[in-house]
Amino acid sequence: MGLITMLVLLHIGYLWGLMLAPNDAVQGNMVKIMYLHVPCAWLSVVCYGLTAAFSAIYLIWKLPVAHLLARSTAIVGICFTAVCLITGSLWGINTWGTWWVWDARLTSVLVLFFLYVGFLLMGRAFGSPARRASSSSLLAVVGLLNLPIIKWSVTWWSTLHQGATFLKAGGPSIDVRMLAPLLICALGWIFYALSFISMHLYATLKKETP
Amino acid sequence: MNNLFYILCSYLAGLTILGSAFLLVALKFFKTTARKSE
Numbered sequence: 001m002g003l004i005t006m007l008v009l010l011h012i013g014y015l016w017g018l019m020l021a022p023n024d025a026v027q028g029n030m031v032k033i034m035y036l037h038v039p040c041a042w043l044s045v046v047c048y049g050l051t052a053a054f055s056a057i058y059l060i061w062k063l064p065v066a067h068l069l070a071r072s073t074a075i076v077g078i079c080f081t082a083v084c085l086i087t088g089s090l091w092g093i094n095t096w097g098t099w100w101v102w103d104a105r106l107t108s109v110l111v112l113f114f115l116y117v118g119f120l121l122m123g124r125a126f127g128s129p130a131r132r133a134s135s136s137s138l139l140a141v142v143g144l145l146n147l148p149i150i151k152w153s154v155t156w157w158s159t160l161h162q163g164a165t166f167l168k169a170g171g172p173s174i175d176v177r178m179l180a181p182l183l184i185c186a187l188g189w190i191f192y193a194l195s196f197i198s199m200h201l202y203a204t205l206k207k208e209t210p
Numbered sequence: 211m212n213n214l215f216y217i218l219c220s221y222l223a224g225l226t227i228l229g230s231a232f233l234l235v236a237l238k239f240f241k242t243t244a245r246k247s248e
Contacts (some may be wrong), residue, residue: 036220093234203242207242
């Protein structure tokens with residue numbers, strides 16, 4: 001059911017966004033990258049928040065399933081972060097004239113990517129399974145500090161990356177004809193993440209319980 | 211034309227990463243389900 005909903009939403013969102021939604025007045029059709037870049041950016045942050053929350057639950061109550069949930073969420077989160085960075089670079093080379101700049105938003109998202117890498121590697125790195133789970137969970141919780149930096153990096157520092165257009169005081173400044181397909185695409189990717197996490201968790205649980 | 215190249219590249223890269231990750235997890239899921247039902 002989740003898979004069908006995901007496919008329907010993604011088809012509607014992308015057909016609407018790529019075929020019917022207007023181009024940007026300044027960037028022209030380059031704005032079409034937004035329908036992939038922005039949902040991935042949102043979900044990379046949301047997935048990290050969930051990874052840290054499940055890790056905190058594991059650290060407090062020592063529930064093994066919480067750690068497995070954190071790992072499943074981190075795997076889908078690292079995919080979203082990678083896509084966000086790649087599509088951002090491709091957008092940047094055409095609009096800014098450079099693949100990469102060490103501005104606060106881009107750097108903090110790169111740090112997020114490395115936090116995911118650290119969490120996933122530490123979960124398999126050394127010591128007993130319980131120790132690996134505890135150390136990686138601790139890293140995930142400490143890494144939570146990066147999320148407000150990502151959100152407000154464009155406000156606190158002067159960045160090449162544009163400021164907030166959706167979650168900001170006074171409501172979204174994006175045109176509703178672009179916002180509607182963007183939200184449908186984001187909803188489709190939420191269903192993707194939910195299906196991904198549930199399938200990965202089920203497979204891991206079945207593997208670990210003979 | 212130049213824009214179209216970058217748009218296509220981003221969708222190709224993005225959908226390859228997300229699509230292949232999803233297929234791998236789905237394969238793992240269905241293999242586990244099939245093994246358990248044996």
